[in-house]
Amino acid sequence: MKYASVLLAVLVATLSGAPTGAAAAAGTHGTAATAAAKANPFPGGLSPQWLNAANVEPTACLAKLAASGAKYKVLPPQAKPDAKGCGVPHGVMVTRGPTGITYSPPLWIDCSFATLLEPIESIIQEEARSELDTSIRHIDTFGAYVCVTRAGPYTTLFSTKPAISEHSFGLAYDMRSLTPAKGRPITVLQDYEKGADEPVTARGRFLRNVAIRLRRESGLTHVLTPDFDAAHRNHFHLDRGLPFGWWWREDPVATPGNP
């Protein structure tokens, strides 16, 4: 009985350890960098999260990104994370993606994440054509790279170590709104139909279909929507970080068949 209650407490603590934190609750990750200073329990800073980005071979990655047609600037490579455990091993600053979508602010991300922009944007454009009869020209974000922790333990179930957000490695960005060639911007806050299996508006269907297809087809690890929690009420969080573990569930409504 006692063991069961301890296990339950661990589970609750773990499940509440999603990549949100106070910064996401404010609609941006920019204000909560301080706690990250305590968040690097790995000798030399080479955490599994860092290695997940750093182990991607940069020459082939940058060649793939160049071939995608994206417009970007290559940033100086970073051999190891900073004292807080954060950093972007092979950073790029993307101003325009492979399908011509411009980003504001420009995406400060790792090359390994940037090469996913091609499948991500293709899905967005296909859904814009089929649901809205237009294409997407621009995406506003709440930012990509920022050194920030997330609430709860590290990636394993019984660890008590704090976690670092995938934003801290340039492996995530927060999509706030999408501007089409015609019509007003589609915003996650106003147009996502939270909890709706079958959205009644075209914009709601567009956003729901994008979220589902990004999970299934883009190569991303996590796509969090307003269905996930209140901290994500105004953005989609996209990342190619490490999977959280066997216990992880994505948004219950918008992920039929998701493990």
Ligand SMILES: [Zn+2]
């Ligand atoms: Zn995020």
